[in-house]
Amino acid sequence: MVFISDRNARSSTRCNKCPLRRLPLFQNGTAAEISFIQQFKVGEITLDSGAAIYHEDAESPHLFTILDGWAFRFKGLPDGRRQIVNFALRGDFIGLQNSLHRNMQHGVEALTAVTLCVFSRDRLFELFERQPGLALDVTWLSSREEQWLDDNLLAVGRRTALERTAYLLWSLFVRAREAGLSKDSDLELPMSQQHLADALGMSLVHTNKTLKRLRGTGAIEFNGRSLSIPDLPRLQALAKAEGHRPIAKPLI
Amino acid sequence: MVFISDRNARSSTRCNKCPLRRLPLFQNGTAAEISFIQQFKVGEITLDSGAAIYHEDAESPHLFTILDGWAFRFKGLPDGRRQIVNFALRGDFIGLQNSLHRNMQHGVEALTAVTLCVFSRDRLFELFERQPGLALDVTWLSSREEQWLDDNLLAVGRRTALERTAYLLWSLFVRAREAGLSKDSDLELPMSQQHLADALGMSLVHTNKTLKRLRGTGAIEFNGRSLSIPDLPRLQALAKAEGHRPIAKPLI
DNA sequence: CGCACGATTGAACTTAGTCAACTGGCGTGG
DNA sequence: CCACGCCAGTTGACTAAGTTCAATCGTGCG
Numbered sequence: 001m002v003f004i005s006d007r008n009a010r011s012s013t014r015c016n017k018c019p020l021r022r023l024p025l026f027q028n029g030t031a032a033e034i035s036f037i038q039q040f041k042v043g044e045i046t047l048d049s050g051a052a053i054y055h056e057d058a059e060s061p062h063l064f065t066i067l068d069g070w071a072f073r074f075k076g077l078p079d080g081r082r083q084i085v086n087f088a089l090r091g092d093f094i095g096l097q098n099s100l101h102r103n104m105q106h107g108v109e110a111l112t113a114v115t116l117c118v119f120s121r122d123r124l125f126e127l128f129e130r131q132p133g134l135a136l137d138v139t140w141l142s143s144r145e146e147q148w149l150d151d152n153l154l155a156v157g158r159r160t161a162l163e164r165t166a167y168l169l170w171s172l173f174v175r176a177r178e179a180g181l182s183k184d185s186d187l188e189l190p191m192s193q194q195h196l197a198d199a200l201g202m203s204l205v206h207t208n209k210t211l212k213r214l215r216g217t218g219a220i221e222f223n224g225r226s227l228s229i230p231d232l233p234r235l236q237a238l239a240k241a242e243g244h245r246p247i248a249k250p251l252i
Numbered sequence: 253m254v255f256i257s258d259r260n261a262r263s264s265t266r267c268n269k270c271p272l273r274r275l276p277l278f279q280n281g282t283a284a285e286i287s288f289i290q291q292f293k294v295g296e297i298t299l300d301s302g303a304a305i306y307h308e309d310a311e312s313p314h315l316f317t318i319l320d321g322w323a324f325r326f327k328g329l330p331d332g333r334r335q336i337v338n339f340a341l342r343g344d345f346i347g348l349q350n351s352l353h354r355n356m357q358h359g360v361e362a363l364t365a366v367t368l369c370v371f372s373r374d375r376l377f378e379l380f381e382r383q384p385g386l387a388l389d390v391t392w393l394s395s396r397e398e399q400w401l402d403d404n405l406l407a408v409g410r411r412t413a414l415e416r417t418a419y420l421l422w423s424l425f426v427r428a429r430e431a432g433l434s435k436d437s438d439l440e441l442p443m444s445q446q447h448l449a450d451a452l453g454m455s456l457v458h459t460n461k462t463l464k465r466l467r468g469t470g471a472i473e474f475n476g477r478s479l480s481i482p483d484l485p486r487l488q489a490l491a492k493a494e495g496h497r498p499i500a501k502p503l504i
Numbered sequence: 505c506g507c508a509c510g511a512t513t514g515a516a517c518t519t520a521g522t523c524a525a526c527t528g529g530c531g532t533g534g
Numbered sequence: 535c536c537a538c539g540c541c542a543g544t545t546g547a548c549t550a551a552g553t554t555c556a557a558t559c560g561t562g563c564g
Binding site for chain 2: 073075076077078079081082083085096097100101105106124125128129132133135136138139140142144145146149150153154156157158159200201240247
């Protein structure tokens, strides 16, 4: 499924020149760490929109960091119902679960064309042995992902449709802005309303109507896939979201 | 808040004699690892049912493994709505998020009286430096917790009330059985219907009615807090759950 | 006994899902 | 160029699911 690009064909991004690390969102990392990450990196891969990064029940020998593009993680029920569990964008590390657990039972799909840094699962233990700081970073990332899931679970389980939709758009905007993907209060979202519905745990029709209602509040403008948020605090209030404190995250 | 028992007052359980490790659910661990865990362990603490293990916004210097009893992890909205994000029982490691992230934003509460092994957050890095195998175990546990959250999110977002309730009881039973807490097909559950409702993302009334409907299918018997599952595969089918493959987990 | 608390039930109401039709943009083949 | 079909988005009407309100039941306990 996953095709690893030939490193000789086109040289992949050097970790010490990684464009992501320049963002304030990410920690600097020591020279030794960056050099280790470079060795840990097996190559780079580009996938088209809609391609499977992980299949829902296959095992994978790779871990990835998203260098560019959007993806989403999902789980499905046998009859086709699907829940998008989280979105992932550049800088996000994915695949820990798939690598650590035989039966991963969740899929990851490219939402746009994506470029991924590819790491070898087999060398993960080596990373833990030789770079305890990086190992702690991996764990940090894992536990932050867990926090996101907590947030999403709270949203899906206890927020009303309007709050939940506001929350999703608010959190996507905040994350995208940190990743340098927004211009002022504008953001180009890559997902269809069906994707949003699958993330919200609502039907497509109801998602559509809720978006309309949300537009009606004036908190957002949203036509096609262009989101604009004239009053972020108000959207946050509608979402009943707590303030967001930016923290520099590790980048692997 | 948290009171650490005096190790001199009453000797705490020795890790090399930990009663949990005898369960097939847990990996054996090498002598060196167990001895390190013993040093990592600061003490033991017993809390009454209803006590806060972590507050919803305080920072804590400790990590815990549940030695005995049940707890639950939850997140709340300002107006009092609450989502139980997961239940935890003996052998479960809790607090990684709270220790790694300043603003943890979720609480953990004792559901029954609980006994906890207490670890010092400050020594976590030492663990990563000196015991890469244990560090990987910590990460493994974290990513498995993440998988549970994925499952719960799928359940809350996409399963019907009946499926979702069946799923919750099924997964609680399977986990409790592995932890040696069930007798045959019987299990004493420690939580009220309000707890179940908060975990299911449903109202108390609807939870009650759904439980009645579920009893009506004959898949479960459930009076008071005694759950009995005469036909586990049928409950699993009602829950639209995939089979469960038992895997020995690390114990820290 | 009276009270507290969790469980249970019925009824009215609100929210969300389903079905079905329609719109508008965009690309392709005639 | 234009007709056509496709697909995502939009809308209304109807149905199903879930919440809220309110009352009742049962048990354990001071």
